[in-house]
Amino acid sequence: MKKLQKILIALAISSISIGAVACSSHKVTNEELVKKVNEATKSAKSLKSKNVSTVSIDVNSSKVTTNFDLETEMTKEPSVVKISRKSETSGQTINGSMYITGEAVYFQNSYSKEWLNIKNESYKKSFEAQKPSADFGNMVELLTALEKNFKIEQKDSNYEVTYSGTDDVVKEPLKKIIVASQPNWQKVIQNNIELEQFDAKFIIDKKTFNLTEVNIKTKIKASISNQPLIIEIDFNVKYYDINELKEITIPDEVKNAREWKKN
Numbered sequence: 505m506k507k508l509q510k511i512l513i514a515l516a517i518s519s520i521s522i523g524a525v526a527c528s529s530h531k532v533t534n535e536e537l538v539k540k541v542n543e544a545t546k547s548a549k550s551l552k553s554k555n556v557s558t559v560s561i562d563v564n565s566s567k568v569t570t571n572f573d574l575e576t577e578m579t580k581e582p583s584v585v586k587i588s589r590k591s592e593t594s595g596q597t598i599n600g601s602m603y604i605t606g607e608a609v610y611f612q613n614s615y616s617k618e619w620l621n622i623k624n625e626s627y628k629k630s631f632e633a634q635k636p637s638a639d640f641g642n643m644v645e646l647l648t649a650l651e652k653n654f655k656i657e658q659k660d661s662n663y664e665v666t667y668s669g670t671d672d673v674v675k676e677p678l679k680k681i682i683v684a685s686q687p688n689w690q691k692v693i694q695n696n697i698e699l700e701q702f703d704a705k706f707i708i709d710k711k712t713f714n715l716t717e718v719n720i721k722t723k724i725k726a727s728i729s730n731q732p733l734i735i736e737i738d739f740n741v742k743y744y745d746i747n748e749l750k751e752i753t754i755p756d757e758v759k760n761a762r763e764w765k766k767n
Contacts, residue, residue: 531656537663537708538651544713545640550579550749553638555685555741562734568593574685576638577752582606584752585638603754604635610758619761627764630687637684640743643718646677647706654704662716665706670699678702678722682737691728692735698725700734717742 532540555574560567570593577586585604590597601612609622609631622628636642647654647665654667679693700723707717720739727733 531658532663534651534654534656537656537665537713538648540713541647541708541715542644545644545715548640548714549581549747550577551638551640551743551746552577552749553741553743555637555739557685557737557739559686559738560736562736563731572685574637577749578638579749579752584754585635586752587634587638602631602634603752603758604632605754610754610761611764619758620764621761622764624764633687633690634684636680640715642677642680642684643706643715643741646674646681646704647715649673649677650704654706658710661710663708663710665708666704668703670702674699674702678720678724681720681739685739692733693724693726695727699723700725712746714746715743 553574553576555572555576557572557574558569559572560569570591573590575588578584583606586601587604588599588601590599592598598614600614603610609628610619611622611631612619622631650667650671650673653669653671654665657664657666675697678699679697682693683690701721702723703719703721705717705719706715708714709716718739718741720737722739723734723736725732725734
């Protein structure tokens, strides 16, 4: 009887060990990962991000390169987005900041540093087009579009998702990502673009399924006024303080800004 009990105990311990190994070795599928990331990021109430990118535009073998630094803060309740940006082209640096709320858009003049209240509807829409750069939305849309073709690796406490290719499913999400950070490019990429290269890497927290970092490297052909362009983009965005940001305070100087008048 005692011998039988020992055997049963041994079997029970073995089954627990096997079960634990089985659970720990479970490989999340592409579909499962996309679903969990969508659920996690939609429930995010606030976050911060830092975007560092390099953009090179080649026109008739003449290349211009711009370096961008973009820092954002976002809360959903109330809806407030703060964006601080810096760009450098051929030694010329331009700084700009803005606040976007559910009712207003405030923009700081890059040269005078004066805050302005943007009420002109067409310009307001142009500024509001940058709002998605402060959220996960466009990146999750890209991840979802790549669901059938990306690869997953488990690295420490993260999932590392990678994709390399030029599938057509990349194009529309990529356009949204570009326009969110560079609204003036809307006309350049609104028509069909041709992908020559596209590589993406998504870092996803295994515990929360939140995106923590995205790297994109791409080379595309586009045109404006029948002028062909080759655009190369090296893009890195990191998300942090997810659900830790309680409030974005808009200074009185900003809230009392004079209305911008179109000349």
